[in-house]
Amino acid sequence: MTEETAQQEPAEHGAVVALREVSVRRYTTDQVILDDIDWTVRPGEHWALLGANGAGKTTLLRLLGALMHPTTGSVEVLGARLGRVDVRELRARIGHVTSAQRVPQDLDAHTVVLTGHTGTVQPLWRMYDDAVRQRAHELLAELEIKELADRPYGVCSGGQRARILIARALMADPALLLLDEPFNALDLPSREDLVEAMHRLAEGRPRLSTVTVTHHLEELSPAVSHALLLREGRILSHGPVEEVLTGPWLTACFGRPIAVNRHEGRWWAYSARQGA
Template structure:
């Protein structure tokens, strides 16, 4: 695990969010810092505020109160369009034309567009896209239409796309959603290799399942009803007691060879 104190890439200080129309509290007094080289898991029940936090550090939403700093820039004092271009974001809900071949999908990460802007991609950019396909172990998908790729292949293409901007921060919003077991394991290994190959990269992964966490995960944040229940080194946070408090039912937590397993504690 990476326990060093790298530079802060995202900091939330006293952050709260309320729904404008109803005044409903979405996040309440959140303090949290992500540093370079750290790999965070963001966990909690549905409605706990995980996606809202991801939108804040992804510069796609603003806090009601408190401050958010991302890559040294405070939200509200920076052109968020330029800031977003420096943050890698992966979500299975991203719009990708199904007929676009894998290499073109990755190229769109350079221009930040849905469709390729072919005139903006010189030879160096095109070669970088090929190199990322190789790094993510999907170079055979260069000419394959996105629409016929498996869920796991699509996830790795989207990660390669996000890395085109060479971000210091990579946000992954439920990247394992709807993956079968082999695809899930391939993606977990991809995340492990990515952490090894890019020691300065910080990642935040939203997930519902501990089984989806790669051995590279170094830290965890537990959310419940919009508040931080626990945050810190993964071994200190993913415990039986804290997971039980977070999800409101007995949870047994075990770890083997760097991988996590959670199950209901009242099962025989």
């Protein structure tokens, strides 16, 4: 087998994501953002991505979303290797949800979801036939927010907006859904609504893979199957949640004593300092 042939073969057959020896450096300062990352995400796996601020979570998610390239190493997403694929076409096959998503506040929820079909901020009405419009309604129903179809996005609650954006991301029927702190600034009822929505989504779409960046274990749905802990740009631990989301691993990740508990599939963590 020639070196060229070996480079053209996928890192792992059937993997949704495959990172091999990936590093990212900031060119201006030569700062290492990510260092020697090896990671595979398979169909139907649901990953939580955790780490302190500055650990490299956002950069890692940007690699998965084909929004940037690594400095060294290989990144394959949905069978396509970054650097050898039109990233615009690849991005269209990846669902990406972030609270920083630019959305015109006056658009109603149904129209916001429609824009996911074209990957645009503003609607392209000529691109939306009856089948596309019906699909947007079905996704709002799947996320249990069909009553919001005619409500302006700007007056929806934080939790409602998060579910609208998830429905929008699902318009492309992606195999990979990336969620960048979707629970940011949500109150308790809104958080629980979103947790339940993510659980239903995982149960209803057995081939869908998700990666969720979060700071709080309480935000993880029972469907989360795997976790990856980042510390200073390196993988500290990754694998099944029951092996990774432990007191010792989280203590090492965040640099302070942490205790972890789990009940009925839900997690929570708190300081384990004596006398606390």
